[in-house]
Amino acid sequence: MKDRREFFSSIFKSLCLCTAGGFLANLALKASDNYALRPPGAEDEKRFLSKCIRCGLCVKACPWNTLKLASLLDSPKTGTPFFKAREIPCYLCKDIPCIKECPTDALDKKHLEQGIESLKIxxxxxxxxxxxxxxxxxxxxxxxxxxxxxxxxxxxxxxxxxxxxxxxxxxxxxxxxxxxxxxxxxxxxxxxxxxxxxxxxYVLGKAGAHYVKGWDKNDEKRIEQADTSKHFNTKKAQDYLNNGDDL
Ligand code: SF4
Ligand code: SF4
Ligand code: SF4
Missing domain, CATH: 3.30.70.20 (Alpha-Beta Plaits)
Incomplete structure (x- = not known):
């Protein structure tokens, strides 16, 4: 009976220690621990998470040990690859082995053709x-x-x-x-x-479809594709300006 009591008591103590450890670990987290960078080729987080099978092949392929698989204490989903630039950045290997080894295209293989300057980590x-x-x-x-x-x-x-x-x-x-x-x-x-x-x-805003860079030929193409079926009612606008009517 005494053994049994001691057994449960030791389990309880271990649980308390684990909980306290987790709590302290959370307290020790800095603001910079709340985000993580994904490996090259994982720019679309939704796409990446839907394809990554957490196999760790990208981590293994990285010659700089940049990549890690997230543990329970890390902010990214457990088992998914990430890196912290202040610890070890991405050294932009010319042949991008992390992408090459990814078996599911979670790390987009288009960058193997487009090269490291196309990366958007x-x-x-x-x-x-x-x-x-x-x-x-x-x-x-x-x-x-x-x-x-x-x-x-x-x-x-x-x-x-x-x-x-x-x-x-x-x-x-x-x-x-x-x-x-x-x-x-x-x-x-x-x-x-x-x-x-x-x-x-976290950084980029979005200008919205109705703003166009007049000096950018590619951006201007969006005007050609714009929906021109709706017309601005100039008569209504004039009445509004002259009479204060609602548009
Ligand atoms: S490009 Fe090279 S350094 Fe960067 S994550 Fe991939 S394998 Fe590692
Ligand atoms: S190799 Fe691809 S599927 Fe495997 S953990 Fe890395 S990103 Fe995920
Ligand atoms: S490419 Fe961007 S992230 Fe890399 S060193 Fe230059 S400024 Fe920094």
Missing amino acids: GIAVVDSSTCISFWGLQCDACQRACPLIDRALKLEYKRNERTAKHAFLVPVVDNEVCVGCGLCELACVTEEPAIRVLPRE
């Missing part, structure tokens, strides 16, 4: 309040680390409003070119990175 975002180059100190660590230097990440002149005498050279990211490899985040010299790569859906 995430977007680098600069925090101007902690990036020391915005303080006037000289730093180009992130820019030098960028494999798409001067295209994805440029240094631009900015006037120092505080002294009104000097100019700053500050990092600026081009969202359309940045592939989200995270090499800049790893290279950043501040205690917590002042440049971070976030999943694209």
